[in-house]
Amino acid sequence: MKFLKIAAILLVVIAALDFAIGKLLHHYYFTEKYGKDAEMTYVFTKVNSDVIITGSSRARRNYNPNIIGDSLNMSCYNAGHDGQSLFYDLALLKVLNQRYHPKLVVVDLLPEEIYYNPIHYDRLSVLLPYYHDFFEIRNTVNLRGLDKIDTSATWYKVLPLNKEKVKLLSNIYPYNSTLYDIIMGHYKKEKYALSGFYPLQETLTPDKAKDILRQYKELYSKPSAKLIDPNKVNYLKALIEMCQRNNIKVVIALSPAIEYIDREEAYETIGTIAAEHNIPFMDYTLHKELLNLNYFADNHMNFNGANQFSSELGHELKSYMDTTK
Amino acid sequence: MFFIPVYILILAFTIVIDYFAGILIENAKGKRRKAFLLMSLAANLGVLAFFKYYNFINQNITDVLHLAHVNNSIPYLYIILPIGLSFHTFQAMSYTIEVYRGNQRSERHFGIYALYVMFYPQLVAGPIERPQNLIWQFREKHKFDSDRVIGGLKLMLWGLFKKVVIADRLSVYVADVFNSPHQHAGETLTFWIASVFFTWQLYCDFSGYSDIAIGTAQVMGFKLMTNFRRPFLAHSFAELWQRWHISLTSWFTDYVFKPLGSYRKGIAIGILNLIIVMFLSGLWHGANWTYVVCFLSFAFFLCVRIIFKNQVKRFDKAIYSIGPPIFGNIVCTLIQFVQAVLPLVFFRARTISDGVYILRSMFSPGNCNLVRGSGETLFYSIIGIIVLYSVEIYQEYFNNNAILPEPRNMPAKYIFYATVVVLILMLGVFDGSQFIYFQF
Numbered sequence: 001m002k003f004l005k006i007a008a009i010l011l012v013v014i015a016a017l018d019f020a021i022g023k024l025l026h027h028y029y030f031t032e033k034y035g036k037d038a039e040m041t042y043v044f045t046k047v048n049s050d051v052i053i054t055g056s057s058r059a060r061r062n063y064n065p066n067i068i069g070d071s072l073n074m075s076c077y078n079a080g081h082d083g084q085s086l087f088y089d090l091a092l093l094k095v096l097n098q099r100y101h102p103k104l105v106v107v108d109l110l111p112e113e114i115y116y117n118p119i120h121y122d123r124l125s126v127l128l129p130y131y132h133d134f135f136e137i138r139n140t141v142n143l144r145g146l147d148k149i150d151t152s153a154t155w156y157k158v159l160p161l162n163k164e165k166v167k168l169l170s171n172i173y174p175y176n177s178t179l180y181d182i183i184m185g186h187y188k189k190e191k192y193a194l195s196g197f198y199p200l201q202e203t204l205t206p207d208k209a210k211d212i213l214r215q216y217k218e219l220y221s222k223p224s225a226k227l228i229d230p231n232k233v234n235y236l237k238a239l240i241e242m243c244q245r246n247n248i249k250v251v252i253a254l255s256p257a258i259e260y261i262d263r264e265e266a267y268e269t270i271g272t273i274a275a276e277h278n279i280p281f282m283d284y285t286l287h288k289e290l291l292n293l294n295y296f297a298d299n300h301m302n303f304n305g306a307n308q309f310s311s312e313l314g315h316e317l318k319s320y321m322d323t324t325k
Numbered sequence: 326m327f328f329i330p331v332y333i334l335i336l337a338f339t340i341v342i343d344y345f346a347g348i349l350i351e352n353a354k355g356k357r358r359k360a361f362l363l364m365s366l367a368a369n370l371g372v373l374a375f376f377k378y379y380n381f382i383n384q385n386i387t388d389v390l391h392l393a394h395v396n397n398s399i400p401y402l403y404i405i406l407p408i409g410l411s412f413h414t415f416q417a418m419s420y421t422i423e424v425y426r427g428n429q430r431s432e433r434h435f436g437i438y439a440l441y442v443m444f445y446p447q448l449v450a451g452p453i454e455r456p457q458n459l460i461w462q463f464r465e466k467h468k469f470d471s472d473r474v475i476g477g478l479k480l481m482l483w484g485l486f487k488k489v490v491i492a493d494r495l496s497v498y499v500a501d502v503f504n505s506p507h508q509h510a511g512e513t514l515t516f517w518i519a520s521v522f523f524t525w526q527l528y529c530d531f532s533g534y535s536d537i538a539i540g541t542a543q544v545m546g547f548k549l550m551t552n553f554r555r556p557f558l559a560h561s562f563a564e565l566w567q568r569w570h571i572s573l574t575s576w577f578t579d580y581v582f583k584p585l586g587s588y589r590k591g592i593a594i595g596i597l598n599l600i601i602v603m604f605l606s607g608l609w610h611g612a613n614w615t616y617v618v619c620f621l622s623f624a625f626f627l628c629v630r631i632i633f634k635n636q637v638k639r640f641d642k643a644i645y646s647i648g649p650p651i652f653g654n655i656v657c658t659l660i661q662f663v664q665a666v667l668p669l670v671f672f673r674a675r676t677i678s679d680g681v682y683i684l685r686s687m688f689s690p691g692n693c694n695l696v697r698g699s700g701e702t703l704f705y706s707i708i709g710i711i712v713l714y715s716v717e718i719y720q721e722y723f724n725n726n727a728i729l730p731e732p733r734n735m736p737a738k739y740i741f742y743a744t745v746v747v748l749i750l751m752l753g754v755f756d757g758s759q760f761i762y763f764q765f
Contacts, residue, residue, distance in 0.1 A: 003471035013743040021747060082698075122756035172750040179751060180701040211507040298508065 022171020025182065029129050029175060032185025036082075037129075037178065039196060043079045044095050044130060049195075050074035051317075052096065054089040055108030057082040061300035062255040063108065064310040065195040071314025072321060074103060078196035085113050085120040086235040087140050091127055093239060094136040097246060104249045104321065106313075107239065110257065111266035112220065114236070116229035121147040128174040141168075143231065199306050200297035209258055212299050216259040226262070228269060236270070240277045249324065251317065254283045256290040256309055259299055280320055284309060332407040335372060336443065342368045343417045344438045347424045347431035358425060365421040373414045376406055381612030409449030411609055415576055417442050420456045422580055429456040437463045446541040450534050452552040452572035459547070467546030477543030479728045482745055483716070484536025489753035491709035492530035495522040497702045497754070503673045506683050513691030516683055518703075523673045524666045525710060528557065531570070555717045560657040561641075562626050562664045573609070577602045596631060600624050615671045615680060622668030705752055712748075 032038040051074050053063045059080025069076030081088055089107055096102065113120075127141050145164030149156065167173050175182075220226055243250045252274050254261075261267070274281040284290060290312070295305025346365035350358050374382075380401050387397040420441065423429035432438040441460050447453075502509055502519035509515050535552035542549045552572050559565040566574065578587075582602045588595030600621065607620030630637050645653035667684065674680035695703070719730040731741050 003469075003474060006471070006475065010739055010742060013739045014746050017740075017743050017747050018750070021751070025751075119756075125756065167755075170750060172747060176751060176753065176755060177701075177705070180704040184700075205510075207510065208508055211505060215505055 018171050022175070025172065025175035025178065026129070028182045028186070029178060032182060034187075034189045035181055035185040037181045038185050040081070040126065043077070043092065043196070044134065045099075047077050047079065047096070048075075048100050049077035050103040051076035051106065052093075052102045052104070053078045053080060053106045053108065053196075054092060055080045056084050056110075056113065058110060058255055058257070058300060059108035060196065060198050061200055061297070062306050062309055063106070063313070064197050064199070064306050066197070067307060067310040068106075068314045068317065069195075071311070071318050072104070076195065080108065080196065081126065083119075083123045084126070085117075085123075086232050086239065087120060087124055087143060088127070090235045090239045090242070091124075091137040091140040093242065095130075095134050097242065098136060101246045101248050104251065104317070105239075105243055106251050106253050106317070107236075108253050108255055109236075109270060110254065111262050111270055114228055114232045114266050114269060115225065116227045116232075118147060120229075120232075125176070128168070128176070129178065131168055131174055197306070199303035200300055201303055202297040203302060204258070204293050204296040204298060206293065208298065209293055209296070212259055220262065226265070228265060233269060233273070236273055237277075240273070240279060244277065249321070250277075250279050251320065252279065252281045253313065254281070254285050255313075256284045256287060256295070256301060256305070257299065258291070258293070258296055261285045282313065282316055284312070287312070335376070335407055335410075336413065339369055339372055339414065339417050340439050340442050343421055343442070344432070344435055346421050347438070348433070350421060350424050351431040362421055362425040366418060369414045369418050373410060376404055376410055378608075378612050379404060412451045412453055413442050413448060415453045415573070415609075416447075416451075419453070419576060419580065423456050429460070432456075432460055444542070444547075446538040446545075446547075447549055450531070450538070451570075452535060452538065452550050453576050454549060454572070458550055462547050465546075470546070473546065474544050476728070477540040477545075479742075480540030480543065481537050482540075482742070482749075483728050484533040484538075484540060486745060486749055486753075487529040487533030487536065487713065489755065490749055491706070491713055492526045492533060493754035494702060494705045494709055494752070495526040495529070498696060498699055498706065499523045499526055499673065501696050501699075503675070503679075503683070506674075506679055506686070509696070510686070511691040512694045512696075513686060513689060514693040515696055516686045518695070520666050520670050520683065520687065522706065524662070524669050525557075525713070527669065527672065528553070528569075529709075529713065555721050557662055557665075558658060558717055558721045559661055560654060561630070562661045563630055565661050565665060566623070566627065573606070577606055581605060592631065596628050599627060599631075603627075610672075615674055615677055618677055618680065619668045619671035622671065623665075626664045626668075708752065 029037060030041055032041065049065075049069075051065070051069060051072060053059050053065060053068070053076070057080065060078060060082060061080075063078050063080065065076035065078045079092060081092075086107075086109070093105065121144050124141055124144050127137050130137055131141050142162055142164055145162035145167075151160075240250050252270060271281055290305065290309055292305075295301050295308060297305075301309060343365050346361050346368075349361040350365075353361055383397070383399050383401055386399065390397045420429065420432075420438075424431050432441065437460065440463055441454075441456060442448075444454075444459065499519050499522050502515055503523065506516075532553040539549045539552070550572055552570060554568040554571065556565045556568040559568050582598055585598040585601065586594060587598060603620040603624035604617060607617035610616040610620070641653075641657065644656050647653070670683050670687075671677065671680040674683060716729060720727055724730075729741075729745070731738050
């Protein structure tokens, strides 16, 4: 009895603190002025550019939206997000789709990104603060709770429990690990914020380049690391089809990379999907002039490299837009 | 380090062998007792050697033959290490050894013996229990005791905090540096931060797990042995070693170091015994020479203390004579901490050459750059470390029996524990990380 009483009181106190602190975090999160959270909120609620670039940190570092926009004579925003994959890209476009339809979407996609990688499910945590306010992203966020779960198993049919939905009963959980960004988002102005473009300034040394290659080789040396993720294939198809339904042009682009590019199954899968949907697949990984160490900071391009690549891509996108008017 | 249901058969095999070995050892006389003990040890070590060391030994044979330009035709096997194998093997061996020594009666109830080996809170990562501490508890009746349950839950909460708020956060920085050290060439400060962070990460990860295991057992009415006693507040490296992974250290002391003769046959033999124990401890941790180098480095620091005993005493005395005792405590604590940090570089490094590269970088002049975008990780890590030291200093110097520095009045106590839960929700890392010691 004594134990039950203590447990009940403690639960009530936890629930009250969770509610109050959760509300405070929600307020301060959505009123951030600087930094990646503020930028993400801006993309979700205000961006209305003609051209949207999506993808991972490779998109964010390699594509200069000002140069691409100038080439196309359109407004352009780089909505790439560090560490994200196709899951995030589709969630973002679904949100934008509720507000407006861009004219062109450029999806930066490294073939390896469509392999199964649990980290891509984990990293969907960046969407958690938006879960309650943007119903379009809920299915994507719920993928976090379904990863590694056999949904055809009997136990799941009896008790279809998605652990992510349970966690989201807490008001604080969506803001897990956001405290630092909330503080910085109110006080620290970031240096480079050119329409979502975050260029790197360093230049890659041959030793570091060698080490990056070694890491990639090691990472994909096991066959288990090269399994195509059916969820990602479905998300890529859904993204293209959603854009096509809304008369948004889509381009899949593969920006220059110093790492080994797997031209086997993943590459072919993307190529096939692009061909089936009649959309261009612009591969710059074999572009000799751009594959220059001076154009890279690490496995991303640096500012000069990004500008050079964006200029080349801008021209190719211009001809594509002109021919498909 | 994986859970594969069919691997339960491995556990069943050693349980059956050791159950009967215990009875046979107790009933036998003379040399037959030893023969049954050796049979049991061979079965346990055989399973461990096959699953954990087969490919490692094979690789080393290949390397040695390669030097003589000879090819090794022994095939490699794709074996997955059963989760917690090293832990329950050692626990099982301690049973037959204690029965042989006459300190423990053989357990006739098969279920109770199987429970001793498979007791779930400590099955996968210890503490490695002794039969004298645990088996009798399975025969006791356990009534619900709310104070005991609450104590267990508090311990679990603190363990969870150490794991998800501190260890998993520190691991973000550590992984970035240790997985690709060459990407941080010239970043001296970064290498120091990563190495120090790894020391705390390892401690919080493993002691966090131990607290959860001990707390879980306590909730059910069982008392497991303490595995960590605030090692980083020790004043000497030898003391740190007595406070770190106590169940394994005492296992090696009781079953290897003492039977070898400990220091009884002189300092030189004692040091050799210590090196043998440390070598085996390293191998126990993993089939990789990095662990062996790490533990031999620990042995080096321990040997220095033994060989230069008088000089070390004079040095300690000199430090304590500089200022108030607290100053001496802080300096000695820092010195022993650095002695833990340096060998642990090899514990985390992927290869020995990576470990050497990191150590060289730590002592080479370089820049003070931090890992790109690490402000957030450093912010949360520093909060975690401050909480860790606040709690441990409170436990060490103010209340040895307390788990957390809780307020005395009841309403404040509720708010305190609710705040700990809130902090875990706000600052914890919940993205699929594993306990480091599960792999052993």
